[in-house]
Amino acid sequence: MTLAPKHIGIIGAGMVGVSTAIWLARDGHNITLIDREGPAAGTSFGNAGILASSSVVPVQTPGILQKIPGMLFRRDGPLFIKWRYLPHLLPWLRRYLSYRDAPHVESIAQALMPIIGDSVEQHLAIARDTPAARLIEPVAYIYAYNTGETYRHDGFAWGIRRNLGFNPVELDQSALQELEPSLGPTNGFGVAVPDHAWIRDPGAYVTALFDHAISTGATFEKGLAEDFIRADATVTGVVVDGKPLSFDEVVVAAGVWSKDLLERLGVPISMESERGYHVELEEAQGGPSRPVALAEYKIIATPMIGRLRLAGLVEFGGLDAPASDAPFELLLSQAKHAFPALRWKSEKRWLGHRPATEDSLPVIGPVVKGVYAAFGHHHVGLTGGPKTGRLIADLIAGRTPNFDMQPYRSDRFRAKSTRQREHGTTRR
């Protein structure tokens, strides 16, 4: 198809924005990437690096309400909260938990499949012929459990993954240790999910893709996107650090910060920061040779170039509160427990913000005339960035995706808040 080239502004140079830039440039459009800092400055920098195709099951599942007190108050529980933030969080949290029943969870998993189910293929396609391709490492992704019994407690989630075509292989303790000898005796059971991959340095990966976009003609505008320029009902540009920039189309790919931008267009987005942490152990010895998820603790240990990254956990506390100490200590203590021979020289610590919509699904598609949304990927934005970029390029080109895009539409929160006002309830 021959397209009339457009000038397209993309707000956000994380995994999603950079992927979108590449696919739009491959369609012949002129791209300007806008970021207040630079490539991979947000959550795309510090994640666990897993192309987690099988991570289709959201956090909120049946039984979550009974698990929350333990997750929050147990010494080794993976959930944290800044209590001062709770009054602000509660309305969103109530809505978020209202998706925990089996039918909602199954439909969320089904709707995530087209975005992340073939992520290795999608990443190979976007990184093709770029230095980023060298950072993609195929692997069977291991989940280590303390016992077979705790694995069976996750049976609902594993059933959904199997039904969607994933083939997890169960490993008894000796099979688990054979596959990953650094794991100690506290890991009594494991699961290996074939056909996954990991990125050996997510920050370098997104930066290499960004450099590729620039080398093929995209431009970069460093600055804060403050507002949109409108002509009647159409958006015709973006105000960046007070400077008006004109575009034919604008894509909002600003991760968790996209909510504020869409609110400027009068479109409510029900999204919170699900804060996550990492500690990097530089020059680590005795750790895993491949990514391992410590399943009960929501921690992933991922070998990266020159270091081991321990990433994960969940904290609610908004965008502005400083990092807490306890999550870092938990990452370190659980890693020492799981990998008894682990030693390292020095540490680096990081806090990031997962863009968590109430229904655990991203927002992808048209917003108002001249604006497209590409954000809200929760735990799987590294995984789902390339497919999202491809979908935005399809929509702008008028190519119809071969699956239902309704679950990702940007007006779904408006529809819900109107219904709730009418019925005076937040439960579904």
Ligand SMILES: Cc1cc2nc3c(=O)[nH]c(=O)nc-3n(C[C@H](O)[C@H](O)[C@H](O)COP(=O)(O)OP(=O)(O)OC[C@H]3O[C@@H](n4cnc5c(N)ncnc54)[C@H](O)[C@@H]3O)c2cc1C
């Ligand atoms: C601890 C942790 C582990 C994770 N592990 C994984 C994993 O293993 N696999 C996986 O798939 N996902 C993982 N994730 C989730 C993943 O990192 C995110 O979903 C993903 O990075 C979101 O990418 P993004 O491009 O949407 O947003 P971001 O990477 O946050 O990028 C947004 C960009 O927008 C810019 N920006 C924001 N507002 C403005 C503005 N107004 N003007 C200009 N620029 C602006 C920011 O500077 C930033 O560069 C993890 C997350 C965390 C916290």
